[in-house]
Amino acid sequence: MDSYVSFSPRISAPLFTVATSSFLVLAYNQAFWERFLQAIGGVSLANLPLLAATFALLVLVFNACLSLVNFKPVIKPVVMVLLVMTSAAAFFMDQYGIQIDKAMVQNVVETDTREAGELLSVRMVSTIVFLGIVPALLVARLQLIYKGGPGRRILLNGGMVLGSLALAAAILMLFFKSYAPTFREHRELRFLLTPTNYIQAVNGFIKQKLARPTVVAPLGRDAARGVTWAGQQRRTVTVVVVGETARSMNFSLNGYPRVTNPRLAQRTDLINFNNVSSCGTATAVSLPCVFSSLGRENYSDGKAQSQEGLLDVLRHAGLDVMWIDNNSGCKGACARVGYEDISQPVAGDPLCNADECYDEKLLQSLPERIRNAKNDLVIVLHQKGSHGPAYWKRYPAAFGQFGPVCQTNDLEKCSREQIMAAYDNTILYTDYVLDKAIGILQQVGAEAKVDTALMYFSDHGESLGEKNMYLHGAPYIISPPEQRSVPLMLWMSGQYADRFKINRECVAARAGQPFSHDNVFHSVLGMLDISTAVYNPALDLFNACTHG
Numbered sequence: 238m239d240s241y242v243s244f245s246p247r248i249s250a251p252l253f254t255v256a257t258s259s260f261l262v263l264a265y266n267q268a269f270w271e272r273f274l275q276a277i278g279g280v281s282l283a284n285l286p287l288l289a290a291t292f293a294l295l296v297l298v299f300n301a302c303l304s305l306v307n308f309k310p311v312i313k314p315v316v317m318v319l320l321v322m323t324s325a326a327a328f329f330m331d332q333y334g335i336q337i338d339k340a341m342v343q344n345v346v347e348t349d350t351r352e353a354g355e356l357l358s359v360r361m362v363s364t365i366v367f368l369g370i371v372p373a374l375l376v377a378r379l380q381l382i383y384k385g386g387p388g389r390r391i392l393l394n395g396g397m398v399l400g401s402l403a404l405a406a407a408i409l410m411l412f413f414k415s416y417a418p419t420f421r422e423h424r425e426l427r428f429l430l431t432p433t434n435y436i437q438a439v440n441g442f443i444k445q446k447l448a449r450p451t452v453v454a455p456l457g458r459d460a461a462r463g464v465t466w467a468g469q470q471r472r473t474v475t476v477v478v479v480g481e482t483a484r485s486m487n488f489s490l491n492g493y494p495r496v497t498n499p500r501l502a503q504r505t506d507l508i509n510f511n512n513v514s515s516c517g518t519a520t521a522v523s524l525p526c527v528f529s530s531l532g533r534e535n536y537s538d539g540k541a542q543s544q545e546g547l548l549d550v551l552r553h554a555g556l557d558v559m560w561i562d563n564n565s566g567c568k569g570a571c572a573r574v575g576y577e578d579i580s581q582p583v584a585g586d587p588l589c590n591a592d593e594c595y596d597e598k599l600l601q602s603l604p605e606r607i608r609n610a611k612n613d614l615v616i617v618l619h620q621k622g623s624h625g626p627a628y629w630k631r632y633p634a635a636f637g638q639f640g641p642v643c644q645t646n647d648l649e650k651c652s653r654e655q656i657m658a659a660y661d662n663t664i665l666y667t668d669y670v671l672d673k674a675i676g677i678l679q680q681v682g683a684e685a686k687v688d689t690a691l692m693y694f695s696d697h698g699e700s701l702g703e704k705n706m707y708l709h710g711a712p713y714i715i716s717p718p719e720q721r722s723v724p725l726m727l728w729m730s731g732q733y734a735d736r737f738k739i740n741r742e743c744v745a746a747r748a749g750q751p752f753s754h755d756n757v758f759h760s761v762l763g764m765l766d767i768s769t770a771v772y773n774p775a776l777d778l779f780n781a782c783t784h785g
């Protein structure tokens with residue numbers, strides 16, 4: 238049939254990828270758009286620019302990916318497979334309300350044929366035929382026009398990739414204030430956006446299947462207590478407070494004009510390091526990194542998970558270690574030590590609200606632990622701290638000193654001043670929690686004849702509208718200082734400093750020097766006078782200030 242054979246429309250190759258990208262974003266992403274609209278508060282005139290921008294952003298990102306493979310023998314088969322697979326993904330998301338992630342791929346792979354047969358339905362077949370196979374056959378008939386030779390094509394594709402990504406980045410920056418909280422609070426959105434969801438999920442599933450079980454290599458098995466321990470009768474309790482999302486520039490101790498540290502400022506024996514940078518810009522990086530011996534340059538998630546860390550070395554030296562968590566876990570840092578999660582709210586508990594507990598709850602068991610410790614003890618307290626975007630939920634009403642505050646996750650609805658005020662209240666509350674912790678260590682330590690100390694640092698900082706950025710998690714090399722500069726403080730009872738022969742004036746004199754999370758591992762060992770081959774004195778904050 239002549240008329241059939243002649244159905245073979247011509248389209249320029251770059252236009253083809255743009256058209257395909259637009260089709261992918263519009264035809265298969267009903268579930269994504271529904272959830273996205275919910276997250277931003279529905280369709281309204283005010284939301285139109287955000288919706289248009291999001292559509293353009295997705296088309297540009299998809300187009301950048303497709304442009305990478307926009308070569309004659311490759312692009313049509315790739316797009317055809319993509320259309321059929323994506324139609325199936327869209328069917329399952331819409332029909333069963335599922336999100337596609339690694340676990341879902343595992344389900345599918347492990348489903349037997351009988352179960353799979355039950356899923357087959359007329360609707361499924363018709364969706365895949367009309368939304369997948371028919372468009373794929375249309376693509377098969379298309380004649381793509383490529384201009385010039387291979388060299389020019391590579392150049393043109395490269396230009397499309399870079400141009401699309403540059404435009405996408407511009408849109409992202411322009412609407413960052415909306416995107417940051419939306420995608421943080423609605424993580425499910427990335428499991429609803431197709432075809433990226435199943436490509437990521439299959440990739441993750443294969444990686445997981447291929448990964449060898451993690452064997453944890455020992456670290457510092459030679460750890461032993463140094464000479465200052467000899468002949469000591471008194472026990473020690475060392476508290477390490479891991480802050481969350483606290484950035485150093487909003488601490489009045491570091492020169493912030495608002496008085497966010499009224500209590501700690503009264504403590505003349507507190508040593509405040511004011512020039513400290515974090516290992517990462519997100520908890521999932523900083524936390525395993527700071528407790529590992531790797532340091533930022535050598536850190537990788539895999540290395541940290543397959544090697545013991547600081548808390549293990551302390552254990553090898555014979556100390557007891559306990560991790561108490563009011564956040565979302567220790568990301569592997571506490572894998573082989575005692576662990577207690579206090580983050581789940583208890584009805585009627587004044588230290589909790591309906592959704593979560595305030596950080597003061599971390600201190601509830603502290604007096605008892607100091608009194609009852611049979612052995613030298615290191616306690617890590619992992620705060621909820623200043624975790625955003627719901628800063629106003631992180632502190633009890635009495636600490637709402639700065640305001641008016643932003644009381645919605647939709648940062649777009651708040652001024653920078655309101656966001657900053659809520660954030661500053663979280664720092665004011667952390668000031669209270671740390672001061673109270675030191676008070677307990679001081680008082681109960683004296684009563685129970687236990688030598689006590691506290692180290693505090695935050696995992697990473699936070700952007701609060703500088704350069705139009707919010708929250709954290711920017712790639713480290715381009716991350717702004719707001720996300721990287723963290724507080725680090727140290728308090729020791731007089732007896733603690735004396736027994737470990739730590740010269741506090743000497744340490745305080747170093748407080749303005751540049752330090753980083755890399756120093757924490759070696760400083761905790763140095764402070765507790767633990768000798769091991771993995772200890773590096775050059776990274777110890779106390780080096781040259783200890784042991785007489």
Ligand SMILES: [Zn+2]
Pocket residue numbers: 481482519520521696697
């Ligand atoms: Zn964090």
